[in-house]
Amino acid sequence: MSIYCVSIGEREYRVNVTDTQLLVDGEPLPGRLIPLSGKGLYLLRRGNQNLELHLNVGERSTYEVLAAGRRIIACVKPAHRRSRRWPQLHQTGDLVAPMPGMVVAVPVREGERVVQGQSLVVLESMKMQMQLRAPCAGRVARVAIWPGSQVKKNALLVRVEESSPAPNVGELNVHERGTI
């Protein structure tokens, strides 16, 4: 899965790209980007709808986009390279790194329902691996890291939006890898 942060004006969009799904801010947005013969020309095909776009890549991952009579500058960065754009406030459902380390595994996905205590992140630090667990039940609202991410102490790892547990607990995927 690849995560991209796209800034358009004041707004930021998170785009998740996997083999099976495309999500924008956690909502599915299926579509295919088809290059056309003209340089920089693409079609974003969604069902029967086509959106013609002209993309011009500029400096520092900025794209000048011409579409639907608009000229929009979009800045695209892969998620793990973004730093300090996260709000610093930590909410109840925020899972933060207790110490600096490297993320080994992230067994959950954005949008997934989790129960309190469920393993969300496996972090390796000082040659030890630890599982970091969901502080509350709810929906995974944000996954801020990726296997291989180096994190500082107190870095936000996963944000869980608190809500009542899902009715069918059996659907949840729970992986156990190493123990502390």
Place this chain on the structure above:
Amino acid sequence: MKILVANRGEIAVRILRACRDLGWPGVAVYSEADREALHVRYADEAVPIGPTAASASYLNIPALLEAARRTGAEAIHPGYGFLAENPAFARAVEDAGLIFIGPRPETLALTGDKLAARRMARAAGLPVLPGPDTPLPARIPEDLAAQIAYPVLVKATVGGGGRGIRLARTPEELEQKIAAARREAQAAFGDDTVYLEPLVQPARHIEVQILGDGRGHALCLGERECSIQRRRQKLIEESPAHGLSESLRWQLYDAASRLTHALNYRSLGTVEFLLDSDGQPHFIEINPRIQVEHPVTELVTGFDLVKEQLQLAEERVLRISQDQIVLRGVAIEARILAEDPAQGFLPATGEITYLKEPGGPGIRVDSALYPGMPVTADYDSLLAKVIAWGEDRAVALQRLRRALREFRLGGVPTDLEFLLQVLESPRFIAGNIDTTYVETLRPQPQAGDPELERQIALATALAAHRRQGQTKSEPSSPSGMWRMTAWREQM
């Protein structure tokens, strides 16, 4: 007749097209910066006339006359701006034995002095704003100072394009505004003479198109409304003016005709009026040249104004009569400028990386744009004009909006979205506009349409994803590829 076009950009292409339509050869001139410009490629012959700076090229009278001599041009069309209203240029052209496509030099001298034009208009019985028709002295006499009604405009006597004008709202501001207007006028036109004019606000800017043969005959080709202006630069113009009563229309035409005859006017001209909130017209000035917004008149009258100008220069008589001029439908023009509304309409520079001009029913595009064209700060910021015609105003407006949405221009920010904001605003749709309207609109960059933004976010993320995937699968460097091939061969 071989015509030399002493101008650049879209108007040069426009004039050269009219020459083509007449089967006449056209000569383009160009500065260093315009080496690859469209008007240069369009013309039958093209002559370089100097370095990039306008003063050294498009304002360089000896260079222009030399270019005409070298190519054997018989007439010079000055376009708009640059030397179009310069009596010395017109005189130099005629002294060189060439035809100047425009009014006589004496007329240019008169119209160039706004106070002289006002005196002439007053004498011809036109409604003129009250005020002294004399230049403002360096120190304002007490009795004049006492009579000044505020707010008052300080205006440069010479020049145009909205420059050299300042507004003084209170007596305390007057001195400072006069100084500022004088400075700007001196820098722009080399003459710091100013005069005072009462401010008419809110007002509608209505202008009348005239064409005279210089021998006592003149035509009136309808009026245009140009109230959509930003800092006195026109953005959107239309013909006819919306909601004018027939009697007011005839009053304007009559006034314009009287002035045309009083001047024994030759060639194209525009008589400008301000309509105050009581619907009373006031003469402002006469523009002795073809104007940027001439296409709206062409579309509602069906006549090619540039062609008429050219043929008039050759034949010396008007080929059309007043009763042939019937306004049909409505035409609206939008000016596409290289200015960024999100940055306070700061002029933008860059390079046109992608271009797709609109088309379809009722759409005309006057532009000299081409992919790869550099957009610099050397000349004005007008990129293109999009004009829509419809059998009524609603149809013209709908077509213009459609056309602006079709326009694809990459590489520089433009005022396209701001134009759409104006054209979709209730007041504009109702025709309830005046010269202050644009100042009340705040540009809303990328307003609305979150659905479109989400799709764009997806598309750009996918494009970035694709690029990442490509860099991983391609050989890391050309030399790496060669090494691989060499190794395989050795095997």
